[in-house]
Amino acid sequence: MAAVIAEVAPERAAPPRLWRGVVLALAAVYFLVPLGASVWFTVHNPVTGFSPDPYLELWTAEGFVPSLLLSLGLALATIALALLLTLPAMLAVRLAVPRLRPVLEVICTLPLVVPPITFVAGITKSLATGNEVLAPTPFWATLNAIQDDAFPLVLVFAYVVLALPFVYRALDAGLRTLDVRTLVEAARNLGASWPHVLFRVVVPNLRTALAGAAFLTLALVLGEYTVAAILGYRPFAVWIVTISGSKGQLSVAVSVLSLVLTWVLLLAVSGVSRKRGMSR
């Protein structure tokens, strides 16, 4: 027996094995080379040599600021609408109508099953049909209003649907750590109104989960291309593609920046959730 243990023990303390080194080295090459090459591509021009110009040129490039502002505006509206719709519904199924809980779960998972391109195919079709059917009614103006080029609400609606799974999971994780029923009943017994309960009792306790949901939605909206491109709007991701033909370096520079931004946003999410872990 001692011999067996002696055989096992040194193996566990063995120096890093060869295969692990090989796997990690290959992974490092595969994942780091495109990053390095892209950065190199943006700062090195075969003719003029080194220059960080693409990163400076960016801010004055035609369409950059409007498209970024449009994306940020869409993101804020999406976050607000997604949270306002999801949080009350999730509280409701916990407090009052647990029967609806599986329904809610399915609804908030469905967008993961449906590829965005097929979703936008459905949207295109419904907008076209709506245009025909609603033309004689006052709703026609509404339909046109949500497709306004300056701020296309139809994108916000689509993004809320796409964000539902992420928002649902983030809030679900947050609500699991709370005794929502006790909190709400205590507040109600002390005479708080429902809005008061929602905004002064539940929301402060869910700060971290709400922040996580908001960051994930922000990352999703900033990077979203499919829906916006097919519907013919020009937020950030669509803008990158439209300039790529004439300004290759610029589009890669924007891609590098957007990777950095994604990284920061997701670090913020994990930082927020870690803080919650520590404070509990």
Place this chain on the structure above:
Amino acid sequence: MARAAGTGGWLGALPLLAFVALAFGVPAVAMVAGAFTVDGSPSAGAMAQTLQGGYLTVLANSVKLSAVVAVCGAVLGAFLAQAVVTSRSAALREAVLTASGVLANFGGVPLAFFWVATLGNSGVVSGLLGLPSGALFSFWGLALVYLYFSIPLMVLVIAPALDGLRPQWREAALNNGATTWQYWRYVALPVLTPALLGGVVLLFGSAFAAYATAAAMGAGTVLPLVTLKIASALSGDVLTGYENIGLALSLDMVLVAGLVMAVYLPLQRRSTRWLR
């Protein structure tokens, strides 16, 4: 109190249900209805047309590409996750898992430009390697690009399962005279199988649904994918009736994706049972 909460509760869930019915239900119904319409009258013609000839090839392209990406991504991701999980460096583990979280969410347009800058026709590395023009825009080129988000996704999915393999199981197997190969074959792999298969299915789904990357690369001319085909059917000046083909292709995609999910969910449930 209970009654007051009851009525309030219904009202709380109502806006979301109404919103989903409108923003998700209406497009879904419109898609299905459009898929079964030809020239304004109900017909299964468009659906039948998408399952033959060129459209079937396109659908098969997408399925083949997604399957290759899913299997390769799952295997490579599992090896990478195992290398990281068994390493004693907490910093390495943390770094790889964080990077995986970022890269798994980093699909779309920027990913396409990263690879175009690296291996595209005037890319930095393709110049060094002397790659033939257009190599990136082939089947395997696109697979290479898709793996860039698929492998990290697999690492995220499989790492908890690998963490759940108790060292005691290995010790017990080795004490009973098993070789390392036998341990993996008869103990570890059976425990990991649902998680591995679940990962394959998830990777398949994400590669199958991917549109932005392929579109931004302009891959459609070399390797027509179903997502690109739908996009061209929906936008621009098209023949009448082509729109219904786009919707029918969409329905095909949803059916494939739904099938994939139907496989994934039970697998996920089974894998969590062992890994508490």
